[in-house]
Amino acid sequence: MKNYEEQVNYELQFWKMELMKKPSMFGHLATKVQTKINSYIPTKVHKAITTTIKQMVKAVLFGSTYTTSAMPDRDMSLLHREALVKAKIENYSKTGAAEGGITGAGGFLMSMADFPILIGIKIKMLFEIAALYGFEVKDYRERLYILHVFQLAFSSKVGTQNVFKQMQNWDEKLIVLPESADQFDWQTFQQEYRDYIDLAKMAQLLPVVGAAVGAVANYKLIQKLGKTAMMAYRLRILNQLSIEGR
Numbered sequence: 001m002k003n004y005e006e007q008v009n010y011e012l013q014f015w016k017m018e019l020m021k022k023p024s025m026f027g028h029l030a031t032k033v034q035t036k037i038n039s040y041i042p043t044k045v046h047k048a049i050t051t052t053i054k055q056m057v058k059a060v061l062f063g064s065t066y067t068t069s070a071m072p073d074r075d076m077s078l079l080h081r082e083a084l085v086k087a088k089i090e091n092y093s094k095t096g097a098a099e100g101g102i103t104g105a106g107g108f109l110m111s112m113a114d115f116p117i118l119i120g121i122k123i124k125m126l127f128e129i130a131a132l133y134g135f136e137v138k139d140y141r142e143r144l145y146i147l148h149v150f151q152l153a154f155s156s157k158v159g160t161q162n163v164f165k166q167m168q169n170w171d172e173k174l175i176v177l178p179e180s181a182d183q184f185d186w187q188t189f190q191q192e193y194r195d196y197i198d199l200a201k202m203a204q205l206l207p208v209v210g211a212a213v214g215a216v217a218n219y220k221l222i223q224k225l226g227k228t229a230m231m232a233y234r235l236r237i238l239n240q241l242s243i244e245g246r
Contacts, residue, residue, distance in 0.1 A: 004079045005241070008234055015231045019164055022157075056119050057147065071131045078237065082230065085132050089226030092125040096218035118218060122225055126150065129226070133233040141177050145170060145232075153228035154221075170236055 072081065096118060126146045130137050137143055145167070152163045 004077075005238070008078065008082075009238055012231055012234050012238065016164075020161060052119065056123065059123075071134060071136070074134060076134075081132055081134070085129050085226075085230060088125060088128050088132065089223065089230075092121055092128075093219050093222040093226070096121050096222045097215040118221070122150065122222060125222065125226065126229055129229045129233065133237065135233070135236075141174050144177070149229050149232045150225070152232060153225045167232065167235070169239070171240065 072084070123146070126149060127137050130142060130146060135142050135145075137146070148163055148167050152160055152167065155163055
């Protein structure tokens, strides 16, 4: 089992190196393209998306909307946990792809409906992943970490690096985080999150292109989120094992 933990640590270190690299020329170009697509979307659509994201943030921090399966045995190996996590990611990716294909082919209004549905699918998956790794999502501070994972997956290069820095030594920060979710500045988080989240999905709102974009975009976005979540929780677990001297 030690060999698997060493492999996981190697993959984690490589991922961190890629994450902290300076933005490439292609990355700058992609950002310009995304910004251009963004400019074609009506203001009322942007407002609707912002409202959806705001409601999602509030639901995650303050509510108990998302339920998860029972947490696995604490003694379960990391190898076994990650086998379950990978299966969850694949199942959610297929669900998102099916949903995206249907809404993408349904025109503008159906594509609009895809945003809250897709956010719900992603958040539910993150709750499941957190539980499989052994973290108690009933604690709002763990739900706060989930939102950081979400933002880490879909921010710009610079935004991603800033979020990653905030996530360092998270378990030490748990001590100083406010006990009440009411004290968390979720409004600022929502505004920052809205600037970057799911820009690739904006293309689904465009005529003709939407149907083709739906299924593929959803599948890839959920896969990306799943991989990011695995790395984020690996980071915490390996830190814990290091502290315990295992």
